[in-house]
Every structure is written in C-alpha cells, then in structure tokens.
Amino acid sequence: MSKRLFDLKPEIEKSENIHQEYPVLDKRKCVKCGICSKTCKENAIFWVKDKYPVFIYDLCTACGACMIVCPNKAIKTKQEKSGESFINRVNDNFWLITGRSKPGITETGPIVSEVKERAIEFAEDRKADYIIFDTAPGTHCSVSSFVRC
Numbered sequence: 702m703s704k705r706l707f708d709l710k711p712e713i714e715k716s717e718n719i720h721q722e723y724p725v726l727d728k729r730k731c732v733k734c735g736i737c738s739k740t741c742k743e744n745a746i747f748w749v750k751d752k753y754p755v756f757i758y759d760l761c762t763a764c765g766a767c768m769i770v771c772p773n774k775a776i777k778t779k780q781e782k783s784g785e786s787f788i789n790r791v792n793d794n795f796w797l798i799t800g801r802s803k804p805g806i807t808e809t810g811p812i813v814s815e816v817k818e819r820a821i822e823f824a825e826d827r828k829a830d831y832i833i834f835d836t837a838p839g840t841h842c843s844v845s846s847f848v849r850c
C-alpha cells in the first residue's frame with residue numbers, strides 16, 4: 702500500500718526565528734497629538750486627549766504606518782520574535798518548508814511571506830525540480846501576503 706503524505710513523519714533539519722519590527726514610543730519626542738492612533742487601521746493604539754498613546758501589541762501587525770505618520774518621529778521600533786520557519790526532511794528528495802506563528806499573533810501575513818521566501822531560497826540552493834506551495838483557503842491577509850510576495 703502506498704504511503705500517504707500525512708503518514709510520513711518528516712524530521713526537522715533546521716528552524717529559524719522570524720522577527721518583526723514593533724513600535725515603541727519615545728516620550729521625549731511625543732507631543733500627544735494622537736495622529737498615530739487615528740492612522741492605525743488595527744485600532745492598536747489607544748489614545749485620549751493630552752495623554753501619551755499606548756500600543757496594544759496583541760492587535761499590532763507591525764505595519765509601520767504609525768511610524769511614518771508621526772510628525773515628530775516619536776515612534777521607534779523594537780524587534781520581536783513573531784514566529785518560526787522549519788525545514789523538514791521527508792526523504793532524500795522531498796523537503797517540506799513550514800511556518801508557525803507565536804501564540805497571540807493575529808496577523809500572520811509577514812510569517813507567510815518569510816516562509817515563502819525561505820522556501821524559494823532553499824529550492825534554488827538545491828536546484829530543485831519542483832516547488833509546490835500551499836496556503837490556507839480564503840482571501841484574508843495571510844493568503845494575500847502569499848500571493849503578493
């Protein structure tokens with residue numbers, strides 16, 4: 702009887718962290734104008750008049766829009782791990798490149814893009830005959846990130 706793909710138990714050859722740049726407020730430069738909060742489409746910046754904005758990291762997708770619009774360059778970045786990619790060996794000629802987001806990450810698009818890039822690089826290095834991609838169904842961010850990059 703032939704072995705089905707999901708019966709195989711690939712071994713992890715290599716894992717690599719995936720990082721994203723998250724916003725951090727520099728209070729010395731912030732004038733509490735709230736422009737960043739009004740710009741954030743994820744509602745990840747809580748702001749009330751005359752107060753410093755507060756970042757809600759569970760909602761932040763690390764898109765960088767708040768950093769771009771801040772008139773005082775009061776938003777810096779910090780690099781944080783958002784997921785991992787894995788190179789799995791199924792057999793001598795068959796490799797599986799997969800990714801996993803950190804628990805609590807709502808925006809997985811950047812992880813999908815990074816895993817796809819690593820898979821292409823890996824396939825090119827090994828002069829692979831074929832590369833087959835698979836992603837989640839639907840039209841949400843992770844799928845559009847996959848198709849775009």
Ligand code: SF4
Binds near residue numbers: 735737754770772775
């Ligand atoms: S846009 Fe810049 S200056 Fe204005 S509240 Fe946000 S961080 Fe502060």
Ligand code: SF4
Binds near residue numbers: 761767768
């Ligand atoms: S990086 Fe993007 S999602 Fe995160 S707080 Fe700034 S504008 Fe919002």
